[in-house]
Amino acid sequence: MSAVSAAVVPAQTGSAWLRPGAGWLVAPLVAFLGIVYFWPVLGLLATSVTDPELGLHHYQRFFERPIFMQVLLRTFSLAGFVTVAVILIGYPITYAMRMASPLAMKAILFLIFLPFWASVMVRTYGIMVIFGRDGIVNNMLMSAGMIDGPIAFMYNTWMVRIAMVQIMLPFLILPLYSVTRNIDQSLLQAAKGLGARPLMVFLRVYLPLSMPGIIAGALIVFVLSLGFFITPALLGGRQDIMISMLILNQFEAQLNWGFGATLSTVVLVVTMAALLALGRFAGNSTGAGR
Amino acid sequence: MTRRLCNGWTWLVLVLLNLPIVIVVAVSFTPTRYMTFPPPGFSLQWYAEFLSSRAWTAAALNSFVVALGAVAIATPLGVAAAIGLVRGRFLGRHVVGLLSGTPMVVPTIVAAVAMYFFFASVGMVGTRLSVILGHAALVMPVVVVSVTAVLVDFDEDLERAARNLGANRIRTFYHITWPLIRPAILSGMLFAFLMSFDELTVALFISGVESQTLPVRMWSAMRDELTPTIAAVSTLLILMSVVVIVAAQLAQWLNERKLK
Numbered sequence: 001m002s003a004v005s006a007a008v009v010p011a012q013t014g015s016a017w018l019r020p021g022a023g024w025l026v027a028p029l030v031a032f033l034g035i036v037y038f039w040p041v042l043g044l045l046a047t048s049v050t051d052p053e054l055g056l057h058h059y060q061r062f063f064e065r066p067i068f069m070q071v072l073l074r075t076f077s078l079a080g081f082v083t084v085a086v087i088l089i090g091y092p093i094t095y096a097m098r099m100a101s102p103l104a105m106k107a108i109l110f111l112i113f114l115p116f117w118a119s120v121m122v123r124t125y126g127i128m129v130i131f132g133r134d135g136i137v138n139n140m141l142m143s144a145g146m147i148d149g150p151i152a153f154m155y156n157t158w159m160v161r162i163a164m165v166q167i168m169l170p171f172l173i174l175p176l177y178s179v180t181r182n183i184d185q186s187l188l189q190a191a192k193g194l195g196a197r198p199l200m201v202f203l204r205v206y207l208p209l210s211m212p213g214i215i216a217g218a219l220i221v222f223v224l225s226l227g228f229f230i231t232p233a234l235l236g237g238r239q240d241i242m243i244s245m246l247i248l249n250q251f252e253a254q255l256n257w258g259f260g261a262t263l264s265t266v267v268l269v270v271t272m273a274a275l276l277a278l279g280r281f282a283g284n285s286t287g288a289g290r
Numbered sequence: 291m292t293r294r295l296c297n298g299w300t301w302l303v304l305v306l307l308n309l310p311i312v313i314v315v316a317v318s319f320t321p322t323r324y325m326t327f328p329p330p331g332f333s334l335q336w337y338a339e340f341l342s343s344r345a346w347t348a349a350a351l352n353s354f355v356v357a358l359g360a361v362a363i364a365t366p367l368g369v370a371a372a373i374g375l376v377r378g379r380f381l382g383r384h385v386v387g388l389l390s391g392t393p394m395v396v397p398t399i400v401a402a403v404a405m406y407f408f409f410a411s412v413g414m415v416g417t418r419l420s421v422i423l424g425h426a427a428l429v430m431p432v433v434v435v436s437v438t439a440v441l442v443d444f445d446e447d448l449e450r451a452a453r454n455l456g457a458n459r460i461r462t463f464y465h466i467t468w469p470l471i472r473p474a475i476l477s478g479m480l481f482a483f484l485m486s487f488d489e490l491t492v493a494l495f496i497s498g499v500e501s502q503t504l505p506v507r508m509w510s511a512m513r514d515e516l517t518p519t520i521a522a523v524s525t526l527l528i529l530m531s532v533v534v535i536v537a538a539q540l541a542q543w544l545n546e547r548k549l550k
Contacts, residue, residue, distance in 0.1 A: 023378030026390070029434070036405070036427040037404075038389075040401075043407050044403060100297075108304065113535070114308055118528045118531065119487075119531070121490060123310050125508070125512055125524055129313055129325050129521065130310060234513070251403075264404070275395065
């Protein structure tokens with residue numbers, strides 16, 4: 001959360017244009033978000049304990065029935081997997097971006113942003129087109145006579161994982177790159193000049209300096225993945241139900257508003273806790289890096 | 291050696307990342323009902339299907355109206371708040387900063403459910419206005435962050451110089467501050483527009499049958515049956531995004547040329 005605050009509120013002081021009333025400019029936004037965002041969220045928390053009658057029975061149900069904790073754990077582990085995978089895949093890319101020529105950079109940025117602009121739905125649809133029952137791979141394999149009936153590529157966990165990694169990758173690369181591009185090359189050269197082997201230079205100089213970027217990107221990806229439902233809902237099978245899909249189900253099928261509110265509150269609390277934990281971890285590691 | 295490995299890896303990943311997009315665009319032109327790659331011919335039938343379908347075009351129109359409305363609300367509020375956060379000095383400034391960023395941080399599904407209950411309580415579920423309001427809240431932080439980033443690095447000596455030379459506050463703002471924050475506002479607006487246009491979760495919960503946005507329509511279609519019409523819609527979406535971004539870059543480039 002402090003990362004968000006730092007992004008929005010600067011630390012400097014003093015201004016020639018400072019009006020005594022400049023602070024009031026934030027009032028309309030605060031009022032609007034208060035009414036349309038924060039008040040509804042409070043209402044959500046209230047609904048989870050008042051619908052259909054006052055009490056914590058929804059929460060009781062959530063903790064008692066093991067299936068719900070399973071779903072929560074599954075959501076967590078998917079988010080964690082995606083985050084780690086995205087870091088491993090994206091890190092070398094940001095390193096290559098450092099060394100790239102201006103023309104190559106333009107190409108790389110375009111190729112990173114294009115999926116960004118294409119929207120999650122389009123990209124998930126693309127995967128469905130490729131791997132679906134009537135999809136390209138199946139059609140190719142069948143017309144080549146290699147298989148008799150369509151293979152169910154989709155509706156399994158690995159497909160969901162691959163798809164989500166694909167979708168989340170730009171969200172890591174961009175913050176990570178904006179940090180690593182500021183890493184002073186002369187620091188690396190100095191280390192080399194002092195006799196350090198390339199691996200040492202990487203571990204002792206480059207990696208610690210890139211940590212803030214990794215943390216920032218990881219935070220974004222992890223939080224996004226926790227609340228994500230589009231891709232798992234479309235590509236996952238019955239064993240891949242995420243908590244967000246469960247929530248949607250409460251509203252579409254079960255018509256159980258109270259429980260839906262409860263599940264949403266759980267997602268909210270869990271996300272906030274994850275943010276705090278990761279933020280604490282970030283504070284420690286960047287502190288040690290200095 | 292490491293560099294070459296990283297380069298190779300980069301291109302491999304980037305190609306794989308964009309492959310689904312390329313395939314979707316290609317499939318949108320297929321003359322058959324089946325999805326094969328490369329498509330056996332060239333046909334615009336699925337685009338015709340999209341344009342002739344009342345459901346699809348209504349959804350597209352809804353998305354436009356909603357996105358425009360959301361940006362219209364988010365921009366003035368966001369820009370004002372950014373100025374207030376950077377230039378203002380008041381109790382709770384940091385808290386307000388945190389609060390203004392919350393919609394970006396909280397999972398969208400939580401916001402969607404919360405807003406559903408809220409709008410249901412005032413009987414507004416299913417109206418376009420409710421989606422506009424919901425999206426405005428979601429995209430506002432984007433505008434705030436965009437403008438704040440520029441304002442923070444803003445060299446206030448420029449303003450001081452203008453003031454010393456006799457310009458009053460309004461002239462200073464108009465001639466010095468505004469041209470320099472304008473690109474940030476524009477890029478914030480465009481990004482906010484795209485964010486709203488592509489947004490599914492909140493729209494899914496709050497919009498109704500008539501106020502259905504394009505992503506919601508795509509969502510229903512994708513759960514139902516995978517026709518290439520979705521590919522055509524997707525291609526149009528990609529095209530629109532690219533056009534918007536290119537227009538933004540052009541505007542920025544023109545703006546920079548003018549300033550020189």
